[in-house]
Amino acid sequence: MLKTIKIIFIMVFASIILSGCTNDLNTESSQEFIKIAAVYPVNQIDTTTAFWNGIELAVREINQNGGINNKELVVEKYDDSASVTEGLEIAEVLSQDQEIKAVIGHWNSSVTLAAAAIYEENKKIMITPASTSPRINQQGYKYIFQHISDDKKFAEMMAELALKENYKRIAVYYADDEYGFELSNYFIRSAENKKINIIDRIPIVIERERVFKLLEKWEVLDVEAVFIADVLSESGRILRLFADADSELPVISATGFNRKNFIKDYSHYLPVSYLSTTFNPESSNENTQNFINSYKKEYNDLPDMWSAHAYEIIGILAEVLKKSDMNSAVDIAENLKQISKFKGLTGDLNYSQTGVLKGQDKYIKIIKEGKISYMINSEMVGGIYNE
The missing domain is CATH 3.40.50.2300 (Response regulator)
Incomplete structure (x- = not known):
């Protein structure tokens, strides 16, 4: 059975009334969303890491600053239970969902290796925040990205x-x-x-x-x-x-x-x-210190490397989606590979032509x-x- 937890972050746009009339363009755009999926073993990871908090914080900040081209960013959470079977089932569903512009996942290398073939075949962007198998990006995939160094x-x-x-x-x-x-x-x-x-x-x-x-x-x-x-x-x-x-x-x-x-x-x-x-909270990096301060203010706790990865991935996707044809995975993938030294929390980042992350500190x-x-x-x- 497919287990899904949908979490929608919504920024409420104020209605702009000019000469007694509602601005129809703003009203219409406030009802449109850009959707991303996050797939991982929810109970295991949410109780032992701050990964979801990193997603939540990044999405909130993006939406408070106008979203992506004035559209709300929405993240839907899916639980694969660290199971290859459930991961494949979710990958099949998400690959056919045209509203999902990218998938952040999966977590376990065994699940990611199996699911990646489905996303690739269906031209769906997938970025894993945690899977470290070198084999993930040795298949010649065009739409699969690895946001962590390998084993x-x-x-x-x-x-x-x-x-x-x-x-x-x-x-x-x-x-x-x-x-x-x-x-x-x-x-x-x-x-x-x-x-x-x-x-x-x-x-x-x-x-x-x-x-x-x-x-x-x-x-x-x-x-x-x-x-x-x-x-x-x-x-x-x-x-x-x-x-x-x-x-x-x-x-x-x-x-x-x-x-x-x-x-x-x-x-x-x-x-x-x-x-x-990959994350050093003592870094003098201004972005890192701003992230830590925002995180502590929001959660009264300290972030971890997994929240840093989540925050970075959302930031990268937001930047890329703003300038991409969001109905074209080819365009999104190419723009991901064109990123040059994205100022992240774990380094100045970019992806190779095979989806390998470059520039991440260890x-x-x-x-x-x-x-x-x-x-x-x-x-x-x-x-x-x-x-």
Whole structure:
């Protein structure tokens, strides 16, 4: 069954009365909308990230400033439940909906890889904010865009971090799925190229006794750190078991652990953890600081990388749709590829001819004793940031 949550952001245009008459043009345009769809596992992501808040904030600001060519921007939220089957069903529906000008989604690489073929065949713009598989944009697609660096780049960065921190004996613990298998492969390849020894590689298990025995094994093998290729929603229990076993192993991961509850619920289980991210709230970038201030004013909270991605994508689409034939996916896609150094929150951005995002910054997020610091190119930046 298709699960849809429609959220419509409406800016109320004031009626302009001249000489006792209503301006018919304004009245007519206020009833027209430009629609975008957002598709992702709603419950999982809305409870662990600020992604939807980023969409909401961007749309509100755009509509308060006249919308897109004086038309309201509307976002419809669809729940794919991280399921390939449901993702394909939604992709079929959205691909046939001529009112939907672009799709922001999907989240999980396995769902995105399957759904992308449907959007491409039907000439529907799709921009994924979170799927990191390099294979997404290796198919020669014209209408598929990836608003995040891929697993290979993040894995290389984390292997470089391991080398800098002098972790020479690493165990790899990976989810037995598309994301875990692909990310762990890239990390192992990069680590071995840097002469780092991969001591063990094993799929994640969550049974208490098996985890304890595994940690005992790693202690005997002098493992110095563990790379976990998984998302936090699945591995949170593992981190608790590490703590129960009094493990002192540093944990290295990628973007999958970037969840707003990581600091509060999990970081105290670990002596130190290293995550990859694209968003540095300590950046001196004026756009970044304006975004943070607006976000805090609206939600009384701090934004995360996922809200930054959402905000950027909406901003890019708004800019492109203003100058595109909105009935032509070909025109929209070409204008997306013509963007030059869009001043985003994660860098000066543009898309390649194959839909790969260029110019996005990548940071290492270091969490120790509840404090966060950021590193780029093996150098500390921005001091300490408290969540």
